[in-house]
Amino acid sequence: MKLLVCISQTPDTTANISFKDNDTAFNPDGVQFIMNPYDEWYALVRALELKEAVGGTVTVLNVGPSTNDAVIRKGLAIGADDAVRIDAEAVSADFVAFQIAEYAKDKGYDAIFMGKETIDFNGAIVPSMVAEYLDLPFVSQAQHMDVEGNTATLKRDIEGGVEVLSVDFPFVISAAKDLAEQRIPSMKGIMMSRRKPLNVVPAVDFVNPVEVVHFAKPPAKSEVKMIDPDNMDELVNLLHNEAKVI
Amino acid sequence: MILIYAESPEGQLKKVALEAVTYGAKLAKAMGTTCAALTIGNVNDAGSLGKYGADKVYNIPGDSVDNQNIARAVADAAEKLDAEVVVMSFTTTGKSIQGRVAARLKAGAVSGVSALPDLTDGFVVRRPVFSGKAFADYKITSAHKVLSLMGNAIPLEVLGEPVAVESIDVPLVSCKVRKLSVEKQAGGIPLPEAELVVSGGRGFKGPENWHILLELAEALGAATACSRPVADMDWRPHHEHVGQTGLAIRPNLYIAIGISGAIQHLAGVNNSKTIVVINKDPEAPFFKAADYGVVGDLFEVVPKLTEAVKKFKA
Numbered sequence: 249m250k251l252l253v254c255i256s257q258t259p260d261t262t263a264n265i266s267f268k269d270n271d272t273a274f275n276p277d278g279v280q281f282i283m284n285p286y287d288e289w290y291a292l293v294r295a296l297e298l299k300e301a302v303g304g305t306v307t308v309l310n311v312g313p314s315t316n317d318a319v320i321r322k323g324l325a326i327g328a329d330d331a332v333r334i335d336a337e338a339v340s341a342d343f344v345a346f347q348i349a350e351y352a353k354d355k356g357y358d359a360i361f362m363g364k365e366t367i368d369f370n371g372a373i374v375p376s377m378v379a380e381y382l383d384l385p386f387v388s389q390a391q392h393m394d395v396e397g398n399t400a401t402l403k404r405d406i407e408g409g410v411e412v413l414s415v416d417f418p419f420v421i422s423a424a425k426d427l428a429e430q431r432i433p434s435m436k437g438i439m440m441s442r443r444k445p446l447n448v449v450p451a452v453d454f455v456n457p458v459e460v461v462h463f464a465k466p467p468a469k470s471e472v473k474m475i476d477p478d479n480m481d482e483l484v485n486l487l488h489n490e491a492k493v494i
Numbered sequence: 495m496i497l498i499y500a501e502s503p504e505g506q507l508k509k510v511a512l513e514a515v516t517y518g519a520k521l522a523k524a525m526g527t528t529c530a531a532l533t534i535g536n537v538n539d540a541g542s543l544g545k546y547g548a549d550k551v552y553n554i555p556g557d558s559v560d561n562q563n564i565a566r567a568v569a570d571a572a573e574k575l576d577a578e579v580v581v582m583s584f585t586t587t588g589k590s591i592q593g594r595v596a597a598r599l600k601a602g603a604v605s606g607v608s609a610l611p612d613l614t615d616g617f618v619v620r621r622p623v624f625s626g627k628a629f630a631d632y633k634i635t636s637a638h639k640v641l642s643l644m645g646n647a648i649p650l651e652v653l654g655e656p657v658a659v660e661s662i663d664v665p666l667v668s669c670k671v672r673k674l675s676v677e678k679q680a681g682g683i684p685l686p687e688a689e690l691v692v693s694g695g696r697g698f699k700g701p702e703n704w705h706i707l708l709e710l711a712e713a714l715g716a717a718t719a720c721s722r723p724v725a726d727m728d729w730r731p732h733h734e735h736v737g738q739t740g741l742a743i744r745p746n747l748y749i750a751i752g753i754s755g756a757i758q759h760l761a762g763v764n765n766s767k768t769i770v771v772i773n774k775d776p777e778a779p780f781f782k783a784a785d786y787g788v789v790g791d792l793f794e795v796v797p798k799l800t801e802a803v804k805k806f807k808a
């Protein structure tokens with residue numbers, strides 16, 4: 249099978265978030281960047297497992313500038329066969345999805361794997377947009393996938409339960425936790441990744457309909473009010489009269 | 495016109511759908527236009543959406559929908575009704591269709607919004623980013639705009655009267671994703687919609703102690719949640735796991751018991767309106783994110799709190 253995995257780069261979860269240029273841009277100084285965990289741990293690994301089971305190729309694709317190459321190489325080290333970088337700043341979900349779809353549209357991928365969301369902007373928009381541009385069925389937030397012949401059976405959590413779905417290839421899937429087990433790149437994988445192809449292609453023209461114009465930090469939490477553990481009536485009273493939540 | 499897609503799994507309107515209608519009605523008022531709600535399939539009491547502010551309620555007959563045909567229907571209806579803004583809920587379904595609707599309408603899309611847009615200089619809408627560590631203001635410049643609203647972000651308001659449901663002639667394309675089964679979570683309040691949530695961590699020591707938490711949740715009428723290790727060890731089902739890798743929730747009250755407050759846990763809950771932390775370690779990082787804190791042994795404190803809640807309710 250010919251498989252495509254879309255990977256994004258995000259700040260490390262524990263990174264201190266700050267902004268620059270009058271709070272109009274993210275400040276990358278001193279921030280460590282990683283591959284978005286949903287893309288790395290689940291989407292990429294499940295695609296590799298599928299390739300190992302049925303044969304084929306796994307390509308990783310990123311829309312971003314050359315500073316993303318280290319993260320893309322990590323995808324190769326974990327086991328992807330080759331990589332593509334569409335050379336442009338990922339300015340919006342609309343932009344990214346359009347670029348991915350334009351690249352993928354005539355390549356005949358059997359499945360396109362993505363993460364359920366990026367952990368920086370938490371958008372959860374790109375996967376369903378790509379599915380629509382390519383007119384493919386889409387299963388979001390998959391936690392389990394079995395493949396038999398041309399059909400995949402998938403499980404996912406929905407509000408208040410677990411849903412089991414089935415769909416025929418080709419399709420788009422977004423990965424949630426448990427779709428696969430994280431793989432650590434081996435020394436050999438890292439060595440080999442240096443020789444695997446990373447093709448850089450230009451972006452296609454697109455009128456971007458949405459952009460971030462300003463960032464803000466949430467107002468500082470007021471000081472925590474400590475309650476005597478022997479006086480739970482007081483806590484209930486505060487929740488009712490002060491916080492007004494019960 | 496503002497078009498709201500009102501989700502109604504198994505024919506029941508969801509609370510988040512009513513919230514989306516209230517949001518849409520307020521947006522319509524701010525923009526000097528009207529708002530219509532769209533439902534698909536057999537929906538119980540769809541006309542009641544009028545109460546939450548819909549000027550009109552449309553229905554597309556048909557059932558068994560997957561994200562491809564819901565999205566197609568919503569986008570087609572938006573075009574037919576000339577809707578400038580489409581609003582939906584930031585749920586599993588919303589996350590499956592928002593991008594599709596936006597792609598069809600060539601619309602700028604912003605997901606998980608938590609407030610009405612600022613219309614003083616174009617259309618600028620705010621949403622939490624970086625797992626709740628910041629907000630971003632998005633400016634949408636396309637003619638169509640597609641928003642999804644975070645649950646519990648705005649209070650429900652009764653703004654009008656029930657209205658008659660009109661059917662709208664939009665074809666439903668056939669589904670390519672087949673639904674084989676749905677395993678319902680037994681009883682309880684669904685976590686994503688809950689206004690009150692009681693959550694437990696490793697401090698409980700084992701699943702055999704969970705009754706302590708369940709009794710508090712029952713007294714409050716709250717949904718239950720847990721930290722990730724608790725779900726990983728199978729003390730609690732996975733759909734209760736909140737945080738960066740689990741659900742992000744925004745209840746009015748989040749009571750965290752025996753949870754240390756790791757940044758990945760906070761990512762899922764730090765938008766809660768009020769946070770209570772019960773932990774025996776006064777240095778637990780969670781206290782920094784809390785509104786009210788209790789330093790004490792949960793095995794003693796929680797039963798006392800349950801009693802106090804029962805007394806208050808009686």
Ligand SMILES: Cc1cc2nc3c(=O)[nH]c(=O)nc-3n(C[C@H](O)[C@H](O)[C@H](O)COP(=O)(O)OP(=O)(O)OC[C@H]3O[C@@H](n4cnc5c(N)ncnc54)[C@H](O)[C@@H]3O)c2cc1C
Pocket residue numbers: 261285694695696697698720721722723724735736737738739740751752753754755756757758759762772773774775778790791792793
């Ligand atoms: C990439 C990544 C993603 C992650 N995603 C998530 C996520 O989505 N959600 C999540 O929750 N975690 C997540 N984690 C894990 C997270 O970092 C923490 O390890 C986890 O949240 C800790 O769970 P805990 O607070 O239950 O346990 P612990 O950290 O062990 O804390 C237990 C707490 O209970 C207190 N305690 C013990 N006994 C008592 C008692 N008798 N009375 C009162 N208090 C007591 C202790 O003082 C302590 O503070 C993630 C980690 C990574 C690396």
Ligand SMILES: Nc1ncnc2c1ncn2[C@@H]1O[C@H](COP(=O)(O)O)[C@@H](O)[C@H]1O
Pocket residue numbers: 254255256257284286287309310311312338341344361362363364365366369370371372373374375
């Ligand atoms: N710049 C990007 N390049 C490639 N894939 C991306 C990019 N941004 C997002 N994606 C994919 O889309 C998924 C969801 O992203 P989002 O909709 O932005 O939350 C990610 O997990 C990736 O699989």
